[in-house]
Amino acid sequence: APAPEFITTLARITCEEGEASKPLCAFLQRWFGYCATGEVREQKFAVLYGDGNNGKSTLLDLITGILGRYSGVAAPGLLTGKNGPQHPNAIADLAGRRMVTTHESGEGEVLREDFVKQATGGDTLKARYLYGEFFEFKPTHKLQLLTNHKPVIKGQDSGIWRRIMLIPFKAKFDAAEGEEIGNGKYPRDMRIAEKLAAEREGVLAWIVAGAVEWYKNGLRPPDIVLAASEDYKEEQDRVGQFIDEECELGVEKEEKLSTPMGGGLYPAYTQWCKASGVCALSKVRFWRMERRR
16 A cells, blocks of 8 residues: 655655655664564664654654554653662563653663663563562563653663664754745644554555565664764763863873872762763773773
């Protein structure tokens, strides 16, 4: 079944309308196709990021509705925050799902890295529903975060960053009357959800085709996703930024503020974090990351 409204809308959301090659459109098709399967071999966590009015919520609402009971919305705090949900039924809700989405993380919220690794690793999970007995299940879900703010990721190990795919959404659907249309700028269509819902059969066929393509060739994130993910990693490397800005590296690593392993380096780092408006790592974690460099 054809889905012309959906195809046009997707090209606008990805800022690829009018382009002969649409790598981000093709990647999203593979991603949502993969999400429709029960496979978890990719071990990926998608962060769908961009300011408001960019169409990402419209897209996710459509896909979620089509996948029905195979999709779900994660409990608040499952992926971000210090402690996560207070009851294991938040994890139990993942059982049998194919695509699980968390909507929005507040500015400065910290990603629960250990849980993301666990929940995307393919290992058996243990959980229970309220008043129920514990049970074990093999994951079939793929996790994604839909957000206007990138979560803070404190670790720089490959265990977390090989999982992260930052998918940028740069379009704006807020053009005023008379404003030039195109190049990622479009008027808001108040009936777009209704129009897209009318093409659900065609969109389902698009998802299935994406699953077939994924089974053949894998996810293959395009350059725009790879570059955005790498920029995100560099942006989150606060220790690296501190060393680059405040330290001099000689034959042996020397810190221009004090001695290499003396009491001056960590206090200087915490002061730098305070001045930069970012949260400082613990002393143990700071030295661990500093030694890795």
